[in-house]
Amino acid sequence: MKKVDVVGAVIYNEKNEVLCALRSQQMSLPGYWEFPGGKIEDNETPQESLAREIKEELNCSIEVGELVADATHEYPNVIVRLITYKAKIIDGVAVANEHEKLLWLPLNKLKELEWAPADLPTLAVIC
Numbered sequence: 001m002k003k004v005d006v007v008g009a010v011i012y013n014e015k016n017e018v019l020c021a022l023r024s025q026q027m028s029l030p031g032y033w034e035f036p037g038g039k040i041e042d043n044e045t046p047q048e049s050l051a052r053e054i055k056e057e058l059n060c061s062i063e064v065g066e067l068v069a070d071a072t073h074e075y076p077n078v079i080v081r082l083i084t085y086k087a088k089i090i091d092g093v094a095v096a097n098e099h100e101k102l103l104w105l106p107l108n109k110l111k112e113l114e115w116a117p118a119d120l121p122t123l124a125v126i127c
């Protein structure tokens with residue numbers, strides 16, 4: 001089966017809320033919430049991929065911090081290794097260039113959303 005390495009950002013704001021992104025109908029896994037990010041390309045470190053993907057998807061610059069989780073999930077058609085990092089916005093404001101919706105939520109509300117299954121280990125670490 002196809003295997004992809006994906007990096008996701010757990011972006012905190014000054015109120016300790018986390019940025020949640022809803023996958024659109026044009027994406028795979030539509031209707032699931034995720035940590036914004038994407039596939040790691042061959043010539044990149046995970047941190048470089050993450051900064052690039054966030055610039056593309058959210059139009060802002062981040063500083064990438066510590067690793068949160070590194071876990072592999074087997075979907076029916078693809079195996080996703082999702083590596084997540086803490087991050088904060090250092091320039092600009094997050095806007096949804098590709099996602100259906102963005103939401104800043106406090107940690108105690110995160111589990112109310114329907115997350116992509118690969119994201120559950122990250123949620124278990126942060127809330």
Ligand SMILES: Nc1nc2c([nH]c(=O)n2[C@H]2C[C@H](O)[C@@H](COP(=O)(O)OP(=O)(O)OP(=O)(O)O)O2)c(=O)[nH]1
Pocket residue numbers: 004006007008027028029033034035036037038039078080082116117118119
């Ligand atoms: N960016 C991101 N992707 C995630 C998360 N959880 C999760 O299962 N994924 C999956 C969805 C995709 O199958 C894969 C790669 O993400 P991507 O953001 O590049 O997705 P994509 O729409 O370009 O993927 P594709 O349609 O080209 O296959 O990882 C997450 O929290 N963030």
